[in-house]
Amino acid sequence: MTANNASAKHSYFFALFFLGFILIIIGITILTLAVALSGGSVSFGGVIIVGPFPIVVGAGPEATLMVILAIILTIISIVMFLIVTRKR
Template sequence: MEKGMLLIGLGMGMVVLGFLLVFIGILLGALSGESEVEGGGVIMIGPVPIVFGTGRAATLAVILAVLLMVLWIVAILLMRRG
């Protein structure tokens, strides 16, 4: 398999995983009946994360943003090598 096809497949898989996680989160929230709502998100512009949110969700978003930034840098370094 070519590098490009592998990256396309990984990207599509991550999008599907994201939709599944959102669906599971909505389902769990609806079934638990809790009224407290927290949210957060990350916008990646290249390797620079912009994080927003409230409570624990914002903390988790910061951790995930740092992880995404490191993965992006590693991927760029690996692509330059090969």
């Protein structure tokens, strides 16, 4: 592996890490604003992957929608992981 190739790969992974960090910060901000500005009920949904087994959780009146969104985002993240880690 050449120095330029290693440097480019390092830069690519740093950019992905930074993008993920920024997306987390934006998500936390949106959630905080939504809770502060809403006067209604709270709903949540999530997917926890333990090995090959997904655990789906949700509560509240919009739980079904939140769980479906969480499953879609989980599938997207797994596909992105497979794309990034594939051998070229």
